[in-house]
Amino acid sequence: MPLAGHLTELRNRLAKSMIAVALAAIVAFYFGNNLVEVLLIPFPDDVTVTQLRVLEGVSVRMKVALWGGFVMAFPVVLYHVLKFAAPALLPNERRFFFLALPIFMGLFLIGVTFAFLILIPLVMAFLPQILGELVTPQISIESIVGTTVWLTICMGLVFELPVVMYLMARAGILNPSRVARQRRVAILVSFIAAAVITPTGDPITMTVFGLPIWLLFEVGLIFARFAAWRRHKALAGAAG
DSSP states (O other): OHHHHHHHHHHHHHHHHHHHHHHHHHHHHTTHHHHHHHHTTOOOOOSEOOOSSSSSSHHHHHHHHHHHHHHHHHHHHHHHHHHGGGSOOOOHHHHHHHTTTTHHHHHHHHHHHHHIIHHHHHHHTTTGTTTTTOOOEEEHHHHHHHHHHHHHHHHHHHHHHHHHHHEEEEESSSOOHHTTHHHHHHHHHHHHHHHSSSSSHHHHHHHHHHHHHHHHHHHHHHHHHHHHHHHHHHHHHHOO
């Protein structure tokens, strides 16, 4: 396919993905207040939630709608990403990628849940209390929703790392032995990514988010080694 054809295909896939997110966002907007209540769950009860601006409620509802729309439409978005990449894959590689679609979705939801139930409550148990009794924690609803939405989506995407590494190794793109020799670099990148993801970048929060990213890399490396072994075995069988 010429470059113009690839660009047309990319445009069509993006348009379909955006339509799916928009339709799901409309549904999420209708249940906006219920979703806001859910997003408040990870935060401590002793923190006062406030609305500081007149239009802050509208902004919060829009963010929640987009967050809910993206989460609900993620299978559709992922499907179109794989369909766009499929022509560059061999038939057996294409089959593996599409069989991994439910795994992608499952890992995304696990990452969202992990951030929502464990990571966010962990960091929010101490961040608002750093100044102690000098201040009374009062956090705007926009800050709470924005932080929760950002961290849950980021961790949902990060949790895709093991299956991405497996598929890359299965397709011969990733060499697990070479990657394993760069483990120090991978650890450094994990904590840099955590610093970018987290809203404060302080050492404690960076560690809380950096450790799971590094562990996901290690799990992905195990999967990549298994995939490389499977690929080598398949190639040896085909040559024989």
